[in-house]
Amino acid sequence: MTNKTVPVADEPVETAPSAPDNTTATAQATDAAPASEEVPRAGSSSLGGAGDSSIGERLKVLGGTWWARYSVRAISVLVLIGLWHLASVNDFRLLLNFENVPRPGVVGAVLLDLLSSDIFYRHVGASVERVAIAFGLATISGIALGVFMGRNRFVEDVFSPYVEIFRPIPAVAWIPLAILMLPTEQSSIIFITFLGAFFPIVLNTMHGVDQTPKDLVRAARALGASSTSILIHVVLPAALPSIVAGMAIGMGIAWFSLLAGEIISGQYGIGYFTWSSYSLVQYPQIIVGMVTIGLLGTLSTLLVRYGARPFLRWQR
Amino acid sequence: MRIGNLWAFGEGPSRKKSAPGGTLAGRPEAGRVQISDVSIEFNTNGRRNLAVDGANLEIEPGEFICLLGPSGCGKSTLMNAVAGFVAPTAGRVEVDGKRVRGPGPERGMVFQQHSLFPWKSVRKNVAFGPRMAGHSRTESDSIARTFLGMVGLSAYGNHFPAQLSGGMQQRVGIARALANYPDVLLMDEPFGALDAQTRAMMQQNLVDLRQEFHTTIVFVTHDIEEAVFLADRIIVMSASPGRLIKDIRVDIPHPRTHEVVTEPRFVELKKQCLDLIRAETTRAFEQQGQSV
Incomplete structure (x- = not known):
């Protein structure tokens, strides 16, 4: 089950050809699923818990992998810090008052x-x-x-x-x-x-x-x-x-x-x-x-x- | 599915509950069930509902009884009275001369579905009964291995129930009930939730297990063919109020295989049950129409 998610990380093109394999896998799932159980469990810890095969499937549908999603999260944080920097440098003042808010750089130094x-x-x-x-x-x-x-x-x-x-x-x-x-x-x-x-x-x-x-x-x-x-x-x-x-x-x-x-x-x-x-x-x-x-x-x-x-x- | 070696008990644990003759079946003369004038009434929204009305039934040790009837006829209720989950409003249920006052390990129970402990591995599920009976952890595990082997699931001991198919889960359920060496095995529509193929396989499986286990079995079903295929005796029940209306002896020799379903005697018994059930269903239907 895991080896389906791995190639997708590098080559999203692989998704379509691997789809028929999925259906045959589910058809045999009654007896085959328990045997393959060890594999996704081993993967889950290295992916910080997001590596569950079901979650993996969902991510594939969304067109992203776990690292892509974490990159988005990291960028999101960086954007906030950037906006904060701009607001405090320019003494932004509209509803929120940034005149007395220290800049991210200063906070980082402290x-x-x-x-x-x-x-x-x-x-x-x-x-x-x-x-x-x-x-x-x-x-x-x-x-x-x-x-x-x-x-x-x-x-x-x-x-x-x-x-x-x-x-x-x-x-x-x-x-x-x-x-x-x-x-x-x-x-x-x-x-x-x-x-x-x-x-x-x-x-x-x-x-x-x-x-x-x-x-x-x-x-x-x-x-x-x-x-x-x-x-x-x-x-x-x-x-x-x-x-x-x-x-x-x-x-x-x-x-x-x-x-x-x-x-x-x-x-x-x-x-x-x-x-x-x-x-x-x-x-x-x-x-x-x-x-x-x-x-x-x-x-x-x-x-x-x-x-x-x-x-x-x-x-x- | 293959039945494991049922007699390989040399390395097995010693039983605390002794079995004279050393058979798995438990005591040969144990498992007699006596149901005398049992009525069971429920109060639903202030309305009294007679689920079982004056049931009388004697089940011989080692007999395979099917309680057959339309849904809602009180067959599960009657079985629950034998299990000790429901107290009869009138009458008494006795197992080997002892009045039933609550559930007990000498009466094993196989439920329809979802009755395995999902947080316990398959082996720990089967070992649960022996543990509760006071066996050590190692002894219980060893008993569990034996019974899992018997239902062909030796390889799945460390799996969780959710990782097994429905049919496999029911096999674990049967192994779990048998691991307590019950005198009576109560099965409440155990194959009702399975697909047709799996169900046929499970029925064959149970018939094969029967060759080795002479435990009394009370099996609740609404499936006529299933009843005729499995039972020594079929007790047909009528709906509202639940009454035992017919006691049919299934004189088809054991061991049975699914080829038997085309034999004239099988068809004849099936038709007899079908006619009874159809008449009952129609009657109950008309009765409901009047009472509304």
Whole structure:
């Protein structure tokens, strides 16, 4: 299946002659597909996950390959930087005011400068540590509560009002109470971050558990499985795709919430760094801080998704 | 498809659930099913719906029974009562003298489709029952290998179910149910979702497996030819309310092959079932017309 996508990368002309082969391949697919399964899997990691044969097929139809698509993405980023440069050089002012926005070149220089300083890593480290603790706690407690709520109607009725009412409250609104209720600044920030990650994980776990196919539970019971075994072997695996989606959303909101907490209080952290740069009139640092937040959020979400991949190989 | 060597148990695991005589079939005198005055009622939107009405049936150990009837006649419901998924409103179901109060591993179940655990490899699916019965991981894997070999899927142990065709998935489902050494095997339209060729192959497959397994089989189907081809006895059911209306003994010798379908006796039995079902369907249809 993969060798179909490879020639297309260099010679799009090859597409037409190879098409009849596809049809014969699908005709035999019932027995042949499992045997060829190892091949696309090996390819997928080198292509950064985009090498799934089905995705490969779709890209071929779109007339592009994965590297072509990533080139487009890279160019898109470069165009934005170019526009930003032009706008700040020319002091663009129409709705958006670029007079006080530093140029990309200046920001880049500051970034390089910061990358060789200890203080920048201390800020990043502090934020990563808070997110890691808060997200870890949210994952454990969120999955536990979500499973109970999904499995037991009484537990669901007891907890769902809290989930429904607390979930829409933004992280910023929690700050005063978090400071009043928790002993240290660090713990208040972690608490706020935790709340951000917690609710999506609870809701997605609950939904996933609720969606467990009844037939699979019946099959397990007919095979002699106990309730605990059904939970471990049927309910949790069935809910896993939904749980992972909840964790990925939770990770994004965790960063969002962390920043809110760090802006108000804290001595270190990328949010503190960004906000204090504004107070200190260090405008390039603001942009460095923002980009760092964006990158950290993206990377950690990817980490969740890719970390879960080995457990979701059965999904195709 | 080829049946593996069914008797190569020298290297196989020792059974915890013992089988006197050492046959795969389980205990020769086990698997007697007694259905006494079973009625099953459902409440649908406040309306009471009698799915099974006063069913009486005795199934001998090792018998292959087909529950045949039009869709919605309650044949699956009756089977689910034997499986223990549905509690009868009245009457009782007993397997080997023990009243059925819930699902259990001595009654294996093969579902219509999509009942394999998609996140488990084919081998782990088959090994699940033995694991639950307390066998070690290695023992369970070894049992799974044996049964996968029996349904001709030794080469697919490490695949995920989604990587197999529908027919192969059902073979895994059968291997999984058999790996628990059940006394009764309950099959709920197991080949209903397969294409005609695969279905014919699966039926032949089951007939061949039958030569080695003397487990009692209750097989639900609405396909008359399938019932006549497979069964020792066909129980014809009527729709609304679901009643057992005819007990037909299929006196065609085993082992059967698909050539049998053109034989006069086969055609005769098929016609008998067809007439019964047609009369029932018409009756149910007219009844529905009146009640509306």
